[in-house]
Amino acid sequence: MAGLLAARVLADHFPQVTVVERDELPDGADARRGVPHGRQLHVLLARGRQSIEALFPGWGGDLLAAGAVLLQLPGDVQMLTPAGLVDRRAVGFEALSASRPLIEATVRRRLCALSGVTLVTGRQVTRLRADDRGVVGLVTRDRDGAEAEVDADLVVDASGRGSRAPAWLTELGYGTPRLILIDPQLxxxxxxxxxxxxxxxxxxxxxxxxxxxxxxxxxxxxxxxxxxxxxxxxxxxxxxxxxxxxxxxxxxxxxxxxxxxxxxxxxxxxxxxxxxRGTTNRRWEFHRMQRWPERFVVLGDAVCAFNPVYGQGITTAALGVETLDECLRGQRRRFPEGGLDGLAARFQRRLARRNVLPWSVSTNQDTCFPAAGGARPGVAARLQYGFLDRVLAAATWDPAVADVDIRVYGMLDRPTALLRPHVLAAAARTSVTDRRERRPG
Structure with missing residues (x-):
C-alpha cells in the first residue's frame, strides 16, 4: 500500500513512474505471497481513508461498489474494553470495512489507469546503482535470473519489512542504521x-x-x-x-x-x-545517519513497522506519502529548475517526526506486556497509562468522552484532544474499577 500510494504522489511530480513488484499480481482481489498478512483482518482508520480519498477521489465509492461494508464507529461496533462497553451514542466517524486484497486491488486499479505510470511485475530489486553523490537507479532480476538496469531520478523503497535498504546503505559506504525492536511476543x-x-x-x-x-x-x-x-x-x-x-x-x-x-x-x-507472527514493532533510524545518499528515500514498513493489532499500518503509510508530497512541493519551490539536492535526507527527518505518534501509541502499550523487549515504563509513563485507563472508563458512560477517544483512535485528532476540560473532568470523577452495567445488544 505504501508503494501504490507513493507512486500516485510521484505521478504529480515526474512524467514517468515505474513500480517494480516482485509478485505476479492477481487480476482480482486475491491474497498474494508478497503480503504475508494479506489473509488477516485489516482495519483502515478514518485518517487513512481521508488520505487515500484525497489521492484517488471517489475511491471510497469504488470500495463500497466492490462490497465493502460501511460502519459507524462506535454506533455499529460493540467495543468491549476492560472498563466496559464504549458508549455507542458517540458520533465517532464512518469507516469502510473490507479485506486487504480488496483494499489493495481498488487502489492498484486506480493507479494503473493514470498516464505515465508503469507497473512491472515478477521482478525483484537486487541492488542500487549509485555514483559519488547518490543513487542513479537500480538493478532488477526476473525469476529466470536475468538482470536489467533501470535509470531513475528518484528511487523510493516501499518494500515493507523485507526491505534491503539497510544492507544497501552499508554496501554503498553510508554506514548501518540503528534498529529498535519492541516485541510483545504477540x-x-x-x-x-x-x-x-x-x-x-x-x-x-x-x-x-x-x-x-x-x-x-x-x-x-x-x-x-x-x-x-x-x-x-x-x-x-x-x-x-x-x-x-x-x-x-x-x-x-x-x-x-x-x-x-x-x-x-x-x-x-x-x-x-x-x-x-510478524508483529514486532521495528524502527530503522535512517534519520540519524551521518550521511545519506541523494535521490533515495525509504518509507512505509521499510522504515517503521508496527504491531498490526492497533490498525495503524496503512494509515501511517498514507501519512508518510503525504510527507513525501510535501517535501517534493517544497523542493520545487527551492529549486524551480527541478533539482533534488537535499530532498532525500530532509524527507527521512520529516518522516521520522511524523512516525513519532503512531510509534508511541503502539510501543507504549506493548511495553506493558512483561515479555516485550524495550525499556520498562517509567513513572511518567505509568501515570499516563493511569489517565488513559480513566478516559477509557469514562468513555463507557459519557458519549462526549467516547467521541474524543474514538477520533483519537481513528487518528483524526491528536492525543492532546484528550486534555480537553470535559474529558479531564470526566476522567477525574471516574474510577477504572467503575464498570457500568451496559451489556452489549
Whole structure:
C-alpha cells in the first residue's frame, strides 16, 4: 500500500513512474505471497481513508461498489474494553470495512489507469546503482535470473519489512542504521465465516480488547465483502491462538466477554484459520545517519513497522506519502529548475517526526506486556497509562468522552484532544474499577 500510494504522489511530480513488484499480481482481489498478512483482518482508520480519498477521489465509492461494508464507529461496533462497553451514542466517524486484497486491488486499479505510470511485475530489486553523490537507479532480476538496469531520478523503497535498504546503505559506504525492536511476543490468527442469515443483532462489528498486562488476549469480528465475517484472535506473551478448528473456537471462548464466541457459534466457517507472527514493532533510524545518499528515500514498513493489532499500518503509510508530497512541493519551490539536492535526507527527518505518534501509541502499550523487549515504563509513563485507563472508563458512560477517544483512535485528532476540560473532568470523577452495567445488544 505504501508503494501504490507513493507512486500516485510521484505521478504529480515526474512524467514517468515505474513500480517494480516482485509478485505476479492477481487480476482480482486475491491474497498474494508478497503480503504475508494479506489473509488477516485489516482495519483502515478514518485518517487513512481521508488520505487515500484525497489521492484517488471517489475511491471510497469504488470500495463500497466492490462490497465493502460501511460502519459507524462506535454506533455499529460493540467495543468491549476492560472498563466496559464504549458508549455507542458517540458520533465517532464512518469507516469502510473490507479485506486487504480488496483494499489493495481498488487502489492498484486506480493507479494503473493514470498516464505515465508503469507497473512491472515478477521482478525483484537486487541492488542500487549509485555514483559519488547518490543513487542513479537500480538493478532488477526476473525469476529466470536475468538482470536489467533501470535509470531513475528518484528511487523510493516501499518494500515493507523485507526491505534491503539497510544492507544497501552499508554496501554503498553510508554506514548501518540503528534498529529498535519492541516485541510483545504477540501472534494472531484470522478465520473467515459466512454471516448467518437472518442475523438480528443491532451491531455490525465487535471488538474485545486486551488490556496489558492483566489481559493478554483479544478479538476483532468485522464484516467484509461477500457477506462474510473476518474474526481475528490475538494473544501476547506466548499465549497464541491455535489454527485448528477446536483450538480456535476454544480460544474465542476464552475472550474476556462471550459476545464474539456466541456470534460465531451459528456461523459457517469458510476455511481454516491462518496464523501470522510478524508483529514486532521495528524502527530503522535512517534519520540519524551521518550521511545519506541523494535521490533515495525509504518509507512505509521499510522504515517503521508496527504491531498490526492497533490498525495503524496503512494509515501511517498514507501519512508518510503525504510527507513525501510535501517535501517534493517544497523542493520545487527551492529549486524551480527541478533539482533534488537535499530532498532525500530532509524527507527521512520529516518522516521520522511524523512516525513519532503512531510509534508511541503502539510501543507504549506493548511495553506493558512483561515479555516485550524495550525499556520498562517509567513513572511518567505509568501515570499516563493511569489517565488513559480513566478516559477509557469514562468513555463507557459519557458519549462526549467516547467521541474524543474514538477520533483519537481513528487518528483524526491528536492525543492532546484528550486534555480537553470535559474529558479531564470526566476522567477525574471516574474510577477504572467503575464498570457500568451496559451489556452489549
Amino acid at each position: 501472534a494472531y490468527a484470522t478465520r473467515t465465516y459466512r454471516v448467518p442469515e437472518g442475523l438480528t443483532a443491532d451491531w455490525k462489528a465487535a471488538m474485545v480488547l486486551a488490556q496489558p498486562p492483566s489481559s493478554r488476549i483479544g478479538g476483532y469480528l468485522y464484516p467484509v465483502e461477500g457477506g462474510r465475517w473476518m474474526l481475528a484472535l490475538m494473544g501476547a506473551g506466548g499465549d497464541h491462538p491455535p489454527t485448528d478448528d477446536a483450538g480456535f473456537t476454544a480460544f474465542a471462548r476464552r475472550l474476556p466477554h462471550p459476545l464474539i464466541a456466541e456470534a460465531i457459534a451459528d456461523a459457517e466457517p469458510l476455511g481454516p484459520a491462518v496464523a501470522h
